[in-house]
Amino acid sequence: MSGWRLVEDDPAGGNAASPPAADVPAAGAHTDPPHRRRTGGRRLMVVMATVLLTLVGAGGFAAARTGAFFAERPDGCTKPDRTLQLYAVELPKDGTQTRLGYGLTPQTASYPGPTMEMTEGECLAITLHNLVPAATLERLRTNPAHPLGVSLHVHGVKYTQLSDGTVQSGSFVPPGESRTYTWYAAPRNKKTGAPGTAGYWWYHDHVVGGPHGTQGLGAGLFGGLVVRRPGDPKPDRTYTVVFGDLQSINLRRGAAADTCDAQNPQPGPTCLVARKGERVEFIVVGIGNDMHTFHLHGHAWVDNRTGVMPNGEAFADTVNVIDNKPLGPGDSFGVTVTAGDSVGPGHWMLHCHMQFHSDGGMSTMLHVLDENGNMPPGHDAHTHAAAPAAAGVTTGAAGAHQHN
Ligand SMILES: [Cu+2]
Numbered sequence: 476m477s478g479w480r481l482v483e484d485d486p487a488g489g490n491a492a493s494p495p496a497a498d499v500p501a502a503g504a505h506t507d508p509p510h511r512r513r514t515g516g517r518r519l520m521v522v523m524a525t526v527l528l529t530l531v532g533a534g535g536f537a538a539a540r541t542g543a544f545f546a547e548r549p550d551g552c553t554k555p556d557r558t559l560q561l562y563a564v565e566l567p568k569d570g571t572q573t574r575l576g577y578g579l580t581p582q583t584a585s586y587p588g589p590t591m592e593m594t595e596g597e598c599l600a601i602t603l604h605n606l607v608p609a610a611t612l613e614r615l616r617t618n619p620a621h622p623l624g625v626s627l628h629v630h631g632v633k634y635t636q637l638s639d640g641t642v643q644s645g646s647f648v649p650p651g652e653s654r655t656y657t658w659y660a661a662p663r664n665k666k667t668g669a670p671g672t673a674g675y676w677w678y679h680d681h682v683v684g685g686p687h688g689t690q691g692l693g694a695g696l697f698g699g700l701v702v703r704r705p706g707d708p709k710p711d712r713t714y715t716v717v718f719g720d721l722q723s724i725n726l727r728r729g730a731a732a733d734t735c736d737a738q739n740p741q742p743g744p745t746c747l748v749a750r751k752g753e754r755v756e757f758i759v760v761g762i763g764n765d766m767h768t769f770h771l772h773g774h775a776w777v778d779n780r781t782g783v784m785p786n787g788e789a790f791a792d793t794v795n796v797i798d799n800k801p802l803g804p805g806d807s808f809g810v811t812v813t814a815g816d817s818v819g820p821g822h823w824m825l826h827c828h829m830q831f832h833s834d835g836g837m838s839t840m841l842h843v844l845d846e847n848g849n850m851p852p853g854h855d856a857h858t859h860a861a862a863p864a865a866a867g868v869t870t871g872a873a874g875a876h877q878h879n
Contacts, residue, residue, distance in 0.1 A: 545644075549633040552598035552659040559599070561588075563625040563648070563680070563696060564606045569726070573611060575625075575683070575694040581606055585744045586695030586726055587715040590758065591678065593632065593660040593702045595671050602655045603627045607683075609650040615683055615690040624649045624682050625691060630807065631676030632702060633659040640681045647682040660702045673707070674780060675809035676700040677715075677760045692762050693719075695726055699758030701809065708783045710756035710811060714747050718802055718827060720763035722835035729836030737850075740842060747825065748842040751815035755841070756782065758809055761802040768828040770799040771841060773821070774812040782811030799828055815843040820851055 548555075564584040566574040578584025581604075593599055605625045612623040624647035628640030636644045638656040648654045663671035679697040684690025699715030717725050724732045725745055735746035742748050749755045759769045775798040776782045784794070800808065815821070826838035844850055 545636040547635065547637055548598065548657045549635055549659040549661070551633070551661055552657065555598045555600035555657060557597065557599050558655075559601055560604065561601050561627065562604045562606055565608060565611050566695065572726075573615060573694050574726075575607055575611075575680075575691065575696050577627075577696060577698055586697065587717055587744050587760075588678075588696070588698030590698060590713050590715050591700040592713075593658070593700070595660050595662040595673050595702060595704050598657065598659045600655050600657050601627060602653055603648050604653045605648040605650055607650060612650060612683060615694065617685045617690065621685055622647070622649070622682075625680050625696065626682040626688065627656045627678055628681035628688070629656075629658055629676065629678040629700060630805075631674055631700065632672045633661045642682055642686055662704075671702075671704065673702045673704045675758050675807050676702065677717075677758070677807050679762075693726075697760065697762060699760060699807070701756070701758055707781055708754070708811075711753035712742060712749055713756045713758065714742075715744070715758040715760065716747075716769070716825070716839075717760045717762055718765075718767040718769065718837070719761075720765055722827070722832045722837035723763075724825075724827075724837060724839050729838075732836065732839040735840070735842055740844075745839075746842075747839065748844065749814040750844050750848055751820055751846050753814045754783075754811060755814050756809060756811045758807065759800070759802060760807045761804050763804055765804070765832075766829070767802045767832060767837070768799050769802055769808075769810065770824075770826055770828040771810070771812065772824040773818040774798065774814075774816070774823065774841075776810045776812050780809075782809050814841070819843070820845045821854055 559579065562578050562581045562584060564576060564578060564581050566576045566584060566586070568574060574586065576584035576586045577588030579589050583589075591599075603625070607625055609623050612625070616623065622642060624642075626640035626647040627638075629638075634657060637646050638658065639646045640656065641647070646654070646656070660672045661669075663669070677697060677699050679688060680691030681688035682691060683694065683696060688696070697717060699713075699717075701713065703709075715725075719726060722728045727734075727745060733745065733747075734743070735741075735748060740746055740748045757769075757771075761767060775796050777784045778795040778797045778800070800810070802808070820843045823841045823843060824838060825841050826833045829837075842850070
């Protein structure tokens with residue numbers, strides 16, 4: 476039977492079934508303790524309850540796996556406002572590295588996965604379909620006793636045990652199966668003072684390879700989440716940049732970190748491009764084991780929740796304006812800049828400022844085009860500092876890849 480229960484100490488001597496509150500005598504009233512007043516019928520009920528608890532406890536783990544004991548949705552979410560389908564798939568290998576990705580369709584899976592957007596007060600039901608072959612999951616597994624599956628674990632918003640995305644709660648998806656996860660972007664509770672969930676977060680696998688999903692994360696099962704408050708300024712573009720081990724940005728480094736086609740740059744997970752004047756939002760996430768810093772050339776931002784200075788500006792000097800911010804594993808924050816503001820178009824470096832990381836290739840570009848979507852003459856080509864061939868780094872025709 477699970478030891479996970481929180482009960483008040485029982486001064487009367489450890490009865491398994493405490494009397495309901497209504498039976499507790501009023502303070503100061505002189506009566507016998509409740510357990511002495513038990514009738515034969517009540518005693519029978521206590522015995523039956525004890526037997527029932529024991530029987531249920533024996534099957535507790537199995538029941539937990541099916542979710543019999545946990546609420547399906549967090550308080551405040553009576554029914555989902557929106558549903559979406561999410562697919563976990565195996566992507567082409569990067570060198571020798573297995574790559575997995577989440578996608579809104581199996582064909583569009585990527586790493587990072589699709590950026591999720593919610594508004595405070597909204598409840599979102601995401602059905603995750605595990606299309607990753609069992610053989611792949613088996614190869615990534617660090618312990619043969621560990622179950623095969625993928626999951627969806629989220630930071631920042633509210634979810635119950637059934638949507639935790641862990642093995643211990645049974646909330647993962649075996650190969651070929653599906654499971655619905657419910658996220659609630661709780662608003663601020665003015666009664667209790669509990670904060671809302673607005674902010675910059677991320678989601679990831681917590682099951683592939685081992686109990687912390689380390690192999691799933693390393694293979695690409697992660698993505699960004701932003702929760703806004705009604706009325707927040709809206710960006711023109713949002714990019715998720717994930718800083719990880721081995722000098723990687725979105726699991727790539729050096730020339731491979733930027734996949735923009737210079738002739739026809741298409742915005743995507745690894746092609747950061749914007750027009751001058753556009754409000755560009757970055758969801759910055761740290762994974763792996765290293766500390767990093769997020770730095771962007773030519774641009775600075777307000778270090779508050781939205782990254783944007785509110786109109787009115789009466790308290791403008793109470794918030795910092797920065798262009799570099801530390802990032803630890805599991806951290807996430809938002810950065811919002813106005814592309815090319817007063818500095819114009821160009822290839823603006825975005826990199827980790829720990830020097831041995833940037834020298835190792837932890838660097839990409841924000842390509843700022845003019846208002847018409849063109850790069851002005853003289854900026855047609857851009858080059859990256861070549862990544863040194865350090866141990867574990869291979870440099871091929873496609874540039875430097877991350878190798879775990
Ligand atoms: Cu770094």
